[in-house]
Amino acid sequence: MLRVEHVMGFPVSVRVDEGAGAPEAAADEVFAWLREVDARFSPFRPDSEVSALDRGEIPAGAVSPELAEILGLCEHYRLATGGAFDARLPGRGLDPCAVVKGWSVQKAAGLLSAAGATRYSVNAGGDVVAAGGPWRVGVRHPEHADRLCAVLEITDGAVATSARYERGDHILDARTGRPATGLLSLTVVAPSLTEADATATAAFAMGARGVGWAASRDGCEVFAVDEKRRVLRTPGFPSVRAAPRAFAPG
Template sequence: MRRVEHVMGFPVSLRVDDPDVPEEAADAVFRWLREVDARFSPFRDDSEVSRLERGEVARVSEDLGEVLDLCEAYRVATGGAFDVRLPGRGLDPGAVVKGWSVQRAAGLLRAAGARRFCLNAGGDVVVAGGPWRVGVRHPEDVGRLCTVLEVADGAVATSARYERGDHIVDGRTGRPATGLLAVTVVPTLTEADTVATAAFAMGADGVEWAAAREGCEVFAVDAGRRVLRTAGLPVAG
């Protein structure tokens, strides 16, 4: 099974290698991701996030409550570098929502009987039944890879400046984070996407912070073009 759709502002590709998994499983994945976009996008006036920001929500849904709890946990863990409530920007929990929702989507696939699959949401990847080879793009040359990782069951997420420029802000200073060119992490996806963004926001200190998290491996390129990597990074042979 192969499918690609544009959701949440980026392409989402799904590959399932189990022949008995019905097409309806893919339908459920993309339906869920579209639902998440409708409910949590800060760019939609009628989303729960936008209505909460305008003071129109008396009590948040269970899902949004879970997301906001994760956002607060990372704000505290990074000393404020990761913050989804930046002055002048309004509430934007997207850095948590993306990984959280894709991990839920992977759960839908497993519930449908999928054992070997790859779900790639705008560069954040969750895989099962590997080994899978996942390329990490060079931060300054779109045609090159920095490294190739080999992951059996887990996730890979990258935060960088090459797609959207200086879009990640250090919440401690209110200024764009420029200490790193790119950082890739390999824990579970809910952790991966947020940890990558949080580490990027922290700058050079973020690499050590991310590496200290349980089960987290890191690959990063700093502003001086130095490559930083943890010893347990699953580099393909």
């Protein structure tokens, strides 16, 4: 079963190869959950819980358990990065999207597991959580959309990439309020997409120092391309094919 829908601002594909007795019903549940997440936690919807909290209409101690979990994760990464990652950027409202995406898609994967799926993948705008592999995932070249700079293989786990190529300089260093510099792309492999996605974004916000920080986190393997087009990767990064230590932009 393969289904693709546009939700939370990007395409999401759900593929179930084995295990679920009713894969279409499981996919229905996944997409219903993601639409609920978008309605409740999007800072771009004025009627969302996040927007209401940001306007002061909900006391901080009265948020839903799910939003409390999200805010707790945001604070964890803020402290861990020395303030480079922050859901509250100077001059902007509360925006926990960098945590919500991976968190919600990981929970969607849990719905597939609960439905009995044993071999499946969920691809949310290029970030992937998969089970029952091996699965091969390509890492896009940061400067050439038609090329890959690595192909990795995972069995059970998640892959997330933060980069400039899709949305430009959209990741800011919260310490300065300016676009993060030092990296062109950074990919993290971790046991869950909650960890992989938030770590990739937080590390990218830190700049070149973020590569070492991400690599030091338990269970995380890293592949990065810096502004000098050098490739940096941890020894355990599960690549089937990877670029050399440095490569020319052309």
